[in-house]
Amino acid sequence: MKHICEQQLDEETLFVVSQTFKALSDPTRIRILNYLCGTERSVNDIAEALNLGQSTVSHQLRFLKNLRLVKFRREGTTMYYAHDDEHVIDLLHQAIDHAMHE
Structure with missing residues (x-):
């Protein structure tokens, strides 16, 4: 089996990887994903905690x-979100560890 660095990437894989990095390029999305790493949260919880x-x-x-x-999952009228990957x-x-590394 080829090492991942030796593999040719198909267009779909390239697109998904670039979209993932695009998602992680926005400070607000980073804050939200980091906040969701522990447990699921409602939109209101996220908004309040992250101001x-x-x-x-x-x-x-x-x-x-x-x-x-x-x-996400719905409970009544409230949507709860959690990370999915x-x-x-x-x-x-x-x-984050890289950025904080001294």
Whole structure:
């Protein structure tokens, strides 16, 4: 089996990888994903904890949901969100560790 660095990447893989990095290039989305790494949260919880507007949080969650980086469940009228890909959370935390490395 070829090492991943030796593999030719198909167009779909390239697109998904670039979209993942695009998602992680926005500070608000980074904050939201990092906040969701522990447990699921409602839009209101996220907005309050991160001092963001509810519409901003909803917009960013829609973006992340479309990339399948977050998942949701509905309980009555409340939507609860959680991260949907441990690989992306690991990548995010590696980037945070790198940024904080002295």
